[in-house]
Amino acid sequence: MKKFAKDFIVKDNVTLSSAYALLRLAPVDGILPEMQAGQFVQVEVKGSKTTYLRRPISVNFADYDDGLLWLLVRNAGDGTHAMIEMQVGEVVNIVLPLGHGFTSPSDKSESVLLTGGGVGVAPLLFFGKTLKDADFNVSFLLGAKSEKDLLELDEFRKYGEVFITTEDGSLGERGFVTMHSVLKQRHFSKIACCGPTPMMKAVAKYAKANDIDCEVSLENVMACGLGACLCCVEDTVDGNLCVCKEGPVFNIKRLKWQI
Amino acid sequence: MKKFAKDFIVKDNVTLSSAYALLRLAPVDGILPEMQAGQFVQVEVKGSKTTYLRRPISVNFADYDDGLLWLLVRNAGDGTHAMIEMQVGEVVNIVLPLGHGFTSPSDKSESVLLTGGGVGVAPLLFFGKTLKDADFNVSFLLGAKSEKDLLELDEFRKYGEVFITTEDGSLGERGFVTMHSVLKQRHFSKIACCGPTPMMKAVAKYAKANDIDCEVSLENVMACGLGACLCCVEDTVDGNLCVCKEGPVFNIKRLKWQI
Amino acid sequence: MADLRVNIGALKLKNPVMTASGTFGYGEEFADLVNLDRLGGILVKGTTLNAREGNPYPRMVETPSGMLNAVGLQNHGVDYFISEIYPRIKDIDTNIIVNVSGASPDDYAEVCRRLLPLEHIPAVEINISCPNVKQGGMAFGVTCEGAASVVKAVRKVYDKTMIVKLSPNVTDIAAIARAAEDEGADAVSLTNTFLGMAINTETRRPYLSTITGGLSGACIRPIAVRMVWQVANAVKIPVIGLGGIMNGRDAVEFLLAGATAVQVGTANFIDPSVTEKIIDYIDDYLNRHNLNSVADIVGGML
């Protein structure tokens, strides 16, 4: 997939809860590049004195009808804070699309579970839409600390059934995603997962135990995002691989996770 | 004069021509410190990735009626650009008041000429008001490249007669301030000058030749602004003096300018 | 349009702007984003005799106006380079220069010997300054004897252009540069990264798996410019300047300090097409200053 370094203009910046923002950006040249669910972009950060490098952010959604790229950003530090503070009309340079995304199952009868936590849900929205467009049966299992950390629920519901866990029980079942009752009630033939590492490991463990094909999306620290600097490597069965190029999505079979 | 590091809130940011902005700022605690005309402040720069230190800016005006500090800023580089881009409501930290300002003549019958060029006119507005309040006869002689670089003319007119030169002749007399006819027609017993160094030197030369008491305001590059780092020194008859502490205003007699 | 051509020994560059080793992969990774044919040269990833897995993750952390890395020369070894990578990149219309590392002078020499026959590799850059590997690398770069031993061994077997990349982690970099010159280096490039470290105060652990790593980026530029100036005043061979070049102005600063050409590293991560912008800037700078060629500003500080 051809990569671009493109200027985007902020069309919309919606604060979700207090620590998240949904940015909708339009390419200045009007041409939204082709992208895969699970790929990410590298965003130039203006306006933060302490931020030097770009910041990697997942493609939350590519809206080809309106020509908009959606990014879901959590305030994790100075760089993401500056992103969240961007004003409508500001222009920002974005390198995209980067890495390899999720793979769709070959058999349409398979039912797919997309599960994630916190801001990790970001790439699942676009993957859900991709799967639904291809007539897969999609379910989402979204976890969060609390109700206010559950983002874009209405969007997710457009593409599949949504199950929820919260750690404080403020919405859905109380606990972690791996404790949700739907996992006992239904059979999924594929899981795609994105979120904090402990959560991904728990999901991977569940998938492995139940022999379910499972992909996870890693968030190793990155510099170039292009596979050039070898900073973001993950130790895999094929050696040190660049998460930004061979990933960020990996089948758990390739990882050396102790699960 | 006691110094403060105070948060100010941007109340007003007016673009003058395209390269200048007049910022009006209110102390968050509501207390505008006592200041002297010719003193300066050190402004924290947020939102510029390449700016590390504070930036020194003259007190353009201290409006004690409305509790507002006025700063007149020229877009000289990344730091001043970020200042010019500040939004109403933004909060910025300012260290003030710094240095020694202009001195008023002892004799009320003296007529004082305040002359400057470009953004260098900034401190003259407050000095004009100070002199007028003390019943001095004040004239301004303001120079600029072109009409659009003449700032705050209406403000200046409140405190004295305004004479103008522009290099392109678009307003007032064509040429430099030292070529203005008023210098031949009237006698001034004191000159205060602020602007680009070549202009200040030309004015100093005129003052010296005509034996007029003359003060100039230097803009040496600064780091601390407090007289602590000794970076901003000017070679004077008393040795290397800190412009930020002993100045920025110096009587030309103390300087070693070759004029 | 000014004359941007410069020479580094027998090596002819269409302009003085190259990419720094380890920051630009093999060029391919940037092919969508930069017109590679416009570059003065591409310094490919550090290459060793045998394949190396590099250091464990985490390998990088951002620092003020810079970053620390601890990649540790991960690469597939010189033979893999020759058989797999070289064929893919050899037709890029620029100077492809291989950055070479080793654990002993013989190691370096052997890698260079194998690279010698490659028609489209007109030069090697001998990295005696990598702070991220225990053996080889920086140890050779911090003494005159160490530097001399590597240069000597390579010079015996390699008769194309040899650039020696110097370590900044020394008291007297000019002395090391002279040692390399004396043993027949055709040029020196400086600087490599500065040895640094950073600690995550919440976990109390170092950010890098190797504790220390190499500091690069804008933060090091003032030190790198000083070193280029010192070395350019100490040797007769051409100096290639790098360390924190973020834009055209910075590149011109290195040229004025005495560099004949420059390399751009970390800046590629922030703006992948920065090298093309730098080439355009230098052209424009020369025109603005009524100068005809890059040679007019090399060492041109007043």
Added chain:
Amino acid sequence: MADLRVNIGALKLKNPVMTASGTFGYGEEFADLVNLDRLGGILVKGTTLNAREGNPYPRMVETPSGMLNAVGLQNHGVDYFISEIYPRIKDIDTNIIVNVSGASPDDYAEVCRRLLPLEHIPAVEINISCPNVKQGGMAFGVTCEGAASVVKAVRKVYDKTMIVKLSPNVTDIAAIARAAEDEGADAVSLTNTFLGMAINTETRRPYLSTITGGLSGACIRPIAVRMVWQVANAVKIPVIGLGGIMNGRDAVEFLLAGATAVQVGTANFIDPSVTEKIIDYIDDYLNRHNLNSVADIVGGML
């Protein structure tokens, strides 16, 4: 409220936060903006035997996340300090430490001898690392012999606490620290500024009147932390860490790397009350991590 007290030899600090020489004047300049009595110590401006005019203007230029300075030890000489300045500042309730420079070991010793009787000056910091003067200063700091000669001369005449301030412009800073320790230094502080330069590409002239100057600020922090870690692992005397500390987190980073106390320099220009914020941060950090005293984190990197 955690126990913030630390000792540097016989010197007792109420907390580990001091101000770095040359960046805080004599303290007085900051009196309106900081509660000076709260500080662990104030290192006053570099003082020499005779008055010095310093270098010509321009003396400073901003660089990425830092600045270069070329002040060149402008000061009125030790006798002026004793008669004019000392009386004004002696009652500040903190450790006032004089930073001493000289052109020869005897010079240093003579300045220290004159400072010895001053009741409220409990220590000196011997600056063998100023990059901004031709004689004295850095020349002593870049060899073990040079460092040893100064420390030895001072130790003969000065029996209060002697801190030796090291130059970072060396290949092996731990070796220099050991040389100072061997001659009886009570502590080492590091780092001083890094030798750097910057060129105004439009005028083609160096920004500083002296061409090169000393780089300070956040940009140097990763290198300074690495050096503090190396030195703390090499000597038994306490290490005082500095170089680019901008906030409380950065100060804790130096403590974890092995510093017993820290100094804050350039950050004072950006936030004049930053030292008080750093003291509060360390207190809060210790409480957050359920630790009782600063000693619990000195060298506490895991």
